[in-house]
Amino acid sequence: MKTLELPNTDLTAPNVILGLMRIPDMDDEQIRTLVRTAIDEGVTMFDHADVYGGDHLCERRFGEAMRFSPEEREQVILQSKVGIRDGYFDFSREHILESVDVSLAALRTDHLDVLLLHRPDALVEPEEVAAAFDELETSGKVRSFGLSNHTPYQTELLQRTVRQPLAVNQVQLSITHANLIAFGVANNMAGLDQSIDRDRGILDHSRLNRITLQAWSPFQGGFFTGTFIGDRERYADLNDVLDELAAKYDVTPTGIATAWITRHPAHMQVVLGTTKPERVREAAAGSDLPLTREEWYRLFTAAGHTVP
Template sequence: MLKALPLHDHGLKASNLILGCMGFGGGWNRNPIGIEHIKQAHEAVEAALESGINMFDHADIYAFGKAETVFGQVLKEKPALRENIIIQSKLGIRFADEEIGVPTRYDFSKSYMLESVDGILSRLGIDYLDTLLLHRPDALMNAREVGEVFHQLKESGKVRYFGVSNMSAGQIRLLQRYCDEKLVVNQLEISLKKIGWLETGVHVNQLAARDNVFPEGTLEYCQLENIQLQAWGSLAQGLYSGRNLENESDAVKKTASLVHQLAEEKQTSKEAIVLAWLMRHPAAIQPIIGTIDPSRIQACAEAEQVKLSRDEWYTLYVSSRGVSLP
C-alpha cells in the first residue's frame, strides 16, 4: 500500500521503497559482465516488483558503468517493463585519472553533464530518465549553467524530473533560483545509525550542536518545499540486521538487540524494523535498499506492514544515540 510521498504530488507514483542498483554488474572492478550477472539482475528486479517496488536508483559510476549496462540488458529482454517502473540515475562524480595526475573530482559543467546523460541512457538502453540527480556538490558549480542544462534535458525529452543528492537547503535554494524545473528529490545518508538529521533538531540551543555536521534546516526545507527525501545507506550496512558486531560499541549492540526483539514481537524481519523506523518519520522518507539478494529484498518490503508506536520509535532512537536525550 502506497503512503503519501512528495513524489506523488509531482506526478511520479513511486513505491515507498527504492531498489538501489549499485550492486548490479559484478562489483567495483573492470571484469567483463557475465551471464551470471544478468541472471542476478533479473532475479533482483523480479523480487523488487513482486514486493511492490517500482523505483530503481542508479548512478553513472556504479560498478564503473556496469550496473546500468546490466540493468539495460534486463530491460532489453523485458521491454514491456520500462513503462511500469521509475528509473533514477545520478551524475557528477569523476574518478581519478592517474595518467594525467588528476584526482577524483566533481563536475557539473554543461558539456560533462550532457555527455553523462547520453552515456546513462545508452547503457540503460532507454530514451529518457524519470529522475536525474546531481550526485555530490561540485565546488565549482555554476547554478545558472546547471539550470540551462536541466532546461535543455527537459526540452529534449531525455529527463522528466530533477533533483540532488547530498545537498544542504542553501545549495538547493541556490540551484532552484536558476532552474525552471522544480527540484523534487534530495538523497541523503540517513539511517538508524546515521542520525545527524535528527540530532540537528534535538540539539537546538545545545552545546552538542557544534559536533553535528548535518546541515541545519535541510530536513525542514525539504518538507516545506515538498522535496522527496530519499535515504541512502538506510539499512546502515546491515549493522542491526545480522552483521558481526564483535568490535562495535555497546550502543550498536543494544540497538541491534532491540531491533531483534521488535522483529520477533511483530513477526517480521529485522530489516523491516530498521526501515519502518525511518518511514515512521513525518518527512515521508523513501529508503533506498542496496541489496541484490531476493530474500533480503522481500524482507525489506515487510517494512510497509510494520507499525511502530511513538514509544518504540523513541526507544530505538535513544538507544542508537547511546545517551539520553537532553
C-alpha cells in the same frame, strides 16, 4: 507497499527503492531475479548513477539483463545520477548532457524518470545546470530532477536559477547515522555533540520546500563502517530492541530498520543497496509498519542518541 506522490512531479513511487551499485559481477539471471523480486514486492523504483561500477557499468548490466518492453518500462521508475568524475565533480552543461545520453543508451530507455546531481560541485555554475536541465526536459530525456548529498543553501542556490523543481535530495540516513534528525531533538543543549547541526537543517528545509529525502545506506552503522543489524559488539542495545520489535510485528530486524525511516512524517524513501532478493523482501515488509511513537524513540535511543 506504501506509495507516495513525489511532490512537484507526476510520479507515484514506492517508499522503498532498490539501488543497483553492486551488480557488476552478477550475471543476467541473477540481476533479473533481484529486480523481479523487487517488482513483485512493489519496489518499482530503481536507483542508478553513471559512476556505479565505473563508466556506466551498472547501468549497462541492468539494461542488458532486463531489456524492458515498452509496457514494462512504463511500470517502473528509473532514476540515475550525474556529476562524479575521476577525482573531481562536474556539473557543466556539456558533461550533464553527455552523461545522460550514455545512461539512456546503457539502460536501454528513451528517458529517465528522475535525474539527480550526485555530490555538490564546488565549481558549479547554476546557469549551466539550468541550461542542461531545460534541454533534457524539452527533449523528453528526463522528466524530473533532484539532488544528492546537497545542503539547503546549495539547493537554494541552484533552485534560484533552475526552472524545474528540485524534487529529491538523496542523503545518508540510518538509525545510527541520523544526525539530520538527532541534532534537532537535542537543539540548544550546550556541550552535547548531538546538538551540532552538521547538515544545515536538511530535514526541516526539505519538509518546508516539499523535497523528498531518499535515505541511502539505511542499514550502515556509519560512513561505510558495516551494518548495525546483527552487530552486537557495537550495537547490542539496538539489536535487542530490533529483535523484540521484529518478533512483535512478525518481520525481520531489516524490516524494523526500514520502518524506522518510513515511519517519519517527512515521507522519506529508503534506498536499498542489497544484491540479495531475500533482503529486498525483508525491507519491503517494513514499508508500512505502524511503529508507535514510543517504539520509534526506543530505537532512536538504543542507537545511542540522546532524548534530553
